[in-house]
Amino acid sequence: MTPNEKITTNGLRLTAPRKKILAVFSHQAHPISFEEYASLDTTMDKSTFYRNMQTFEAANIIQGIESDEGKRYFELSDTIHPHFVCQQCHNITCLDETPIPKLNGYHVNSITYKGQCPQCSDL
Amino acid sequence: MTPNEKITTNGLRLTAPRKKILAVFSHQAHPISFEEYASLDTTMDKSTFYRNMQTFEAANIIQGIESDEGKRYFELSDTIHPHFVCQQCHNITCLDETPIPKLNGYHVNSITYKGQCPQCSDL
DNA sequence: ATTCTAATGCAACTCAGTTGCAATTAACCT
DNA sequence: AGGTTAATTGCAACTGAGTTGCATTAGAAT
DSSP, X not given: OOHHHHHHTTTOOOOHHHHHHHHHHTTOSSOBOHHHHHHHOTTOOHHHHHHHHHHHHHTTSXXXXXXXXXXXXXXXXXXXXXXXXXXXXXXXXEOTTOOXXXXXXXXXXXXXXXXXXXXXXXX | OOHHHHHHTTTOOOOHHHHHHHHHHHTOSSOBOXXXXXXXXXXXXXXXXXXXXXXXXXXXXXXXXXXXXXXXXXXXXXXXOOEEEETTTOOEEEOTTOOOXXXXXXXXXXXXXXXXXXXXXXX
16 A cells, blocks of 8 residues: 555545655654654654644554653554563664564554663673 | 562662552552552652652662553552553553563563453453 | 635643752761 | 761752644645
8 A cells, every 4th residue: 555545545635744754654664753753854843743643543554652761652553563662772673573462352452562672681 | 578678678768758659559450650649649749759760660669661641650560460551441451460471682571562451342 | 716624833732750959857877 | 865968858840742722724525
């Protein structure tokens, strides 16, 4: 599905900010915060960004995850995978090869591990 | 280890707020936010609470987890177990029987599942 | 082309969590 | 036991991620 199709098939209007947002996210290998997004698209308005994050989350186009520093990070939700949040360096890693365990009775959308990443464990 | 020992073995001073905090947390079956804590201990100061959460997290006495609403929840860290955050009703459930999977190279301290809990899935 | 309504952009706001600092007090030492 | 000192408290002021109100803009449908 093309970025434009993702937008229109959900009954959403095809606007310039939305196309830009999906274009920027398609180049990311990790979830990013608004702060990081803004450094890649300096003209984006904060409200427009956050409102579209809510819209895209509801439409299952984008997925948000909470860092250990009380900030939200976002990424495209077309590849579902666990994340690792390092409590020392605060980086968020995608665990692309790690399966998501099932839980009886629960509908699991995502998993987040917290701890020390390999770099920080070695020190 | 008694609550008082938890405090003193870490070189921390045995103060009234700290004893109260550990007493209140010892009665909780779920992680709680400051808002919930404050309803159980109406005289606790916000700064004192948050500063002690940092101190207790560093001393491994208390563990914090991030809700999907950008708030921190806290619980005693003597029973390590995964948590489930419901994205619909926003309740945080302790998954006491669920094991914490290992991850090669990473030091895992906690796991959080997100999705819909059984109650919200049934609707 | 016109209309209608969703979406944008700006400024003002909210509120969880933090920080500065003076007052307090736990722990240590004769 | 009383005095000293540094950790801790409690209050008020601050911070900053995220939200909201509202007038303006611009998709999309007729």
